[in-house]
Amino acid sequence: MLIATDIGTTNIKAVAVSGAGDVLAVAERQNATLNPQTGWQEQDPEAVFQYVVEVLAEVWAASKGQESLTCVVFSSAMHGLMAVDKNGKPLTNILLWSDMRADAIARSLRQGREGLDIYRRTGVPIHAMSPLCKLMWLRQNQPDVFQKAHQFLDIKSYVWFRLTGEFRSDVSVASATGLLNIEQQIWDAPAMEMTGIAAAQLPKPVSPAYIAGVLPAMAAKWALPTGVPYMIGASDGALANIGSGATETGQIAVTIGTSAAIRTVSARPLLDASMRTFCYRLDDKRFIVGGASNNGTNALEWLRHAVFQSPLSAEAFANQAVSVPPAADGLLFLPYLLGERAPLYNAQVCGSFQGMTARHRQAHFVRAAMEGVLYNVKIIAEALETHSPIHTLHVGGGFSHNTLWVQMLADIFQKTVILPDEKVDASLLGALRFAGQMLGLNPTGDSPKNTTIEPNTANALVYEEAYQRFKTLVFK
Numbered sequence: 001m002l003i004a005t006d007i008g009t010t011n012i013k014a015v016a017v018s019g020a021g022d023v024l025a026v027a028e029r030q031n032a033t034l035n036p037q038t039g040w041q042e043q044d045p046e047a048v049f050q051y052v053v054e055v056l057a058e059v060w061a062a063s064k065g066q067e068s069l070t071c072v073v074f075s076s077a078m079h080g081l082m083a084v085d086k087n088g089k090p091l092t093n094i095l096l097w098s099d100m101r102a103d104a105i106a107r108s109l110r111q112g113r114e115g116l117d118i119y120r121r122t123g124v125p126i127h128a129m130s131p132l133c134k135l136m137w138l139r140q141n142q143p144d145v146f147q148k149a150h151q152f153l154d155i156k157s158y159v160w161f162r163l164t165g166e167f168r169s170d171v172s173v174a175s176a177t178g179l180l181n182i183e184q185q186i187w188d189a190p191a192m193e194m195t196g197i198a199a200a201q202l203p204k205p206v207s208p209a210y211i212a213g214v215l216p217a218m219a220a221k222w223a224l225p226t227g228v229p230y231m232i233g234a235s236d237g238a239l240a241n242i243g244s245g246a247t248e249t250g251q252i253a254v255t256i257g258t259s260a261a262i263r264t265v266s267a268r269p270l271l272d273a274s275m276r277t278f279c280y281r282l283d284d285k286r287f288i289v290g291g292a293s294n295n296g297t298n299a300l301e302w303l304r305h306a307v308f309q310s311p312l313s314a315e316a317f318a319n320q321a322v323s324v325p326p327a328a329d330g331l332l333f334l335p336y337l338l339g340e341r342a343p344l345y346n347a348q349v350c351g352s353f354q355g356m357t358a359r360h361r362q363a364h365f366v367r368a369a370m371e372g373v374l375y376n377v378k379i380i381a382e383a384l385e386t387h388s389p390i391h392t393l394h395v396g397g398g399f400s401h402n403t404l405w406v407q408m409l410a411d412i413f414q415k416t417v418i419l420p421d422e423k424v425d426a427s428l429l430g431a432l433r434f435a436g437q438m439l440g441l442n443p444t445g446d447s448p449k450n451t452t453i454e455p456n457t458a459n460a461l462v463y464e465e466a467y468q469r470f471k472t473l474v475f476k
Contacts, residue, residue, distance in 0.1 A: 001067035002441070003225070004431040005056050006236060007048065007076035007155055009033075009096060010258060014055035015428050016063035019441065023423055025062035027055035034093065039100040039347075042093035045082055045158050052159050053222040060225050069225050071211075073435035074233040075427045076156035078176035078280075081131040083138070083149035084158065088167075091145050094155050095134050098294065100339065102133035103347040105140075109133065110275070110345065114194070120271060121188050123279030123287075124178035127345045132178030135195040149201065157203045160232060163224075164212040169203040172234035172288075175281040180205060182269055182281055208234040208283045209438040231435050237292070238282040239430030240396055241265055244420055245450070250391035252381065254409065255426065256296040257397035260373060262380050263290030266387075276343045276383040283434075289387070291342025291380035295335040295351070297398050299369045302337055308362055318402055321367035326411065326459045327466040328364045330355045333372030334473060343379045344474070354473055370405050374412050375470040381413070394418045396426035410455040412463045421449040 001024065005014040010031060016024040029051035034042045056072065063069075079097035084090055095101070109115040110126040124130050131154070139146045153161070154177070157169045174180045179195070179202065181188040187199040211229040219226040233239065237255070241263055246253035253263045266287045269279050280288045304310045304317045312320075332354040339347035353368065381390060393415050399405045400419060410417040422429055436442055 001063060001069050002432050002435055003056065003059055003063075003069065003072045004428045004435070005052060005072070005074050006425065006427050006431065007052060007074065007159060008236060008427075009077045009098070012048065012051040012055055013425065013428060014059045015424055015432075016059040017424070017432055018067050024066050025059040027058035029055055033096065037101075039103070041096040041099040043096060045090050045094045045155065048094065048155055049159055049162055053224060057223045061223065064225070069228050070441065071229050071231055071435050071439060072225060073231040073431045074156060074159070075236045075239045075431040076154070076173060076233075078154070078173055078235045078237065079129045079131060080155045081134045082153050082155070082158060083145055084151050084153060085148060086150040088151075088161050090158075091148055092138075094158070097129045098338070099134070100128045100347050102137040103128040105136050106130065106133045106347070116275065118178060118188075118191060118194070119275050121181050122175070122178050122191065123182045123269060123271065124176060125275045125278055125342070125345050126178070127341055128347050129341060130178040132191055132195060135197065139196050146196075151201055151203060152197065153203060156232070163214050163218055163230065165215055166212055167203040168206050168210065168212075168232060170208045170210065170232045170234055171205050171281045172208050172238045172283065174203075174205045176235060176278070182279060182287070185281070185284075206232060208232060208434065231438065233431050234282060234434065235280065236427040237261055237263055237290075238280065238288045239434060240426040241282070241288060241430065242433050243422075243424075243426035243428070243430030244394035244396050245418065246394035249388055252384065252390050252393050253426070254377060254393050254395050255397040256373065256377070256395075256399035258296055258298045260293040260296035260377055260397075261290060262377050262384070263288050264384055270387050272383050272386075274383075275345065277380065278342075289384065291383065293342055293373075293376055293380070294338040294340055295376065296373055299333070299335045299337060299373055300366070303365060303369050307365075315402070318366060318370065319404065320363040321370055322404055324363045324367040326408075327462045328368040328371060329359065330357070331360050331364050331368040332466065332470055332473065333365075333368040334470070335369065335372040335376055343376070343383065370408060371412065371466070372470070374409055375467050378412060378467060379471065379474070390415060392416045392418055394420070396420065406453055407456070410453045411459040412467065414455045414457070414460050416455070417453040419451040419453060421451055
């Protein structure tokens with residue numbers, strides 16, 4: 001039996017899976033995000049840690065009588081930053097990927113040669129999401145906290161310290177900070193100089209297969225499993241590729257939840273001349289190349305609640321799009337409600353509907369929103385295709401539960417879509433598979449169960465024309 005825990009931005013989840021691949025227990029908690037000022041997004045690290053140990057203890061209690069436990073493995077979100085003192089006590093909340101307080105710093109840095117050089121060494125596009133920019137902001141705006149900080153951590157590094165007493169960061173999460181040299185797998189000296197910190201103030205980079213034991217006092221306090229290895233694991237994005245089966249050339253993982261991401265696995269670092277895509281580490285030998293968008297299913301939720309104030313469920317609201325033809329009778333949606341990361345890396349860009357006429361009804365706006373999210377993902381995909389062609393799209397996230405939306409993806413890309421039938425989220429499943437591979441186990445069954453969705457070629461032309469109009473509006 002293996003247990004995987006995912007430290008996500010929205011939810012904390014844990015799952016226990018038997019050696020035969022059967023789900024034995026699941027647990028979940030929802031995080032609370034704080035917005036102390038416009039553009040600021042934080043979470044209380046103590047609350048997050050509490051949820052992590054709660055879900056881990058819950059699945060352990062529910063499954064420990066069924067099989068012996070082999071390992072506990074972790075997945076987590078990227079781009080978070082917090083400061084702690086010499087005792088590991090938080091000096092700040094965790095600043096999330098969506099925190100935009102460092103936008104002015106990021107925009108200035110991105111325009112110069114120095115920003116491009118940082119990208120070439122670290123693989124992280126210059127943007128306010130980056131811990132590199134967040135550190136520069138803390139140095140300028142909270143110098144007292146900056147000076148008191150013993151360590152600057154991501155959320156998994158903080159959880160790992162609380163559980164094991166070690167300051168460690170797996171190279172997958174570390175490579176998303178803008179501070180790690182992705183080829184040498186060490187903290188980047190010019191980035192250290194730019195932010196004004198020493199490498200010793202960051203957790204030691206380790207392999208995602210790195211193992212430690214839980215502190216006895218922590219295990220006793222929270223009723224956690226003891227006597228088994230705790231594996232630090234990797235980032236949620238990297239593990240989602242493993243979980244969705246998108247690990248070979250031409251296989252692309254498309255994950256659309258509140259936000260969206262498209263990623264491929266590479267045996268070598270791949271960078272974009274225009275800084276449109278990221279290149280992070282998956283593990284010691286592989287890289288994850290792709291782009292993340294701020295805008296996914298949140299666009300539909302905004303439309304449902306803020307615009308139409310609809311009493312319909314999320315599913316029923318989205319299904320109105322069935323009554324509208326592909327390309328929404330000429331209505332286009334630019335889905336930039338929260339600024340944008342890939343492909344624009346512009347926190348100031350705004351969304352809009354284009355081509356509105358009196359014939360457009362609520363269902364048209366719903367379909368246009370769904371299509372707009374996918375058009376934006378396709379722009380990122382085009383940057384990836386400069387390296388190698390895309391053959392199949394492996395999908396996950398909340399959007400994958402909507403049959404129509406998945407078919408739209410196939411039709412807009414004119415590519416085969418692979419929809420996993422697994423009941424476990426892709427990041428958790430990827431963590432289980434990764435740990436199993438490292439330990440020589442087969443924790444999720446002999447072969448993945450998938451549904452294949454083929455594109456409707458009759459929709460190819462109308463979608464290509466709409467997509468070209470979308471791109472013209474985005475880059476005008």
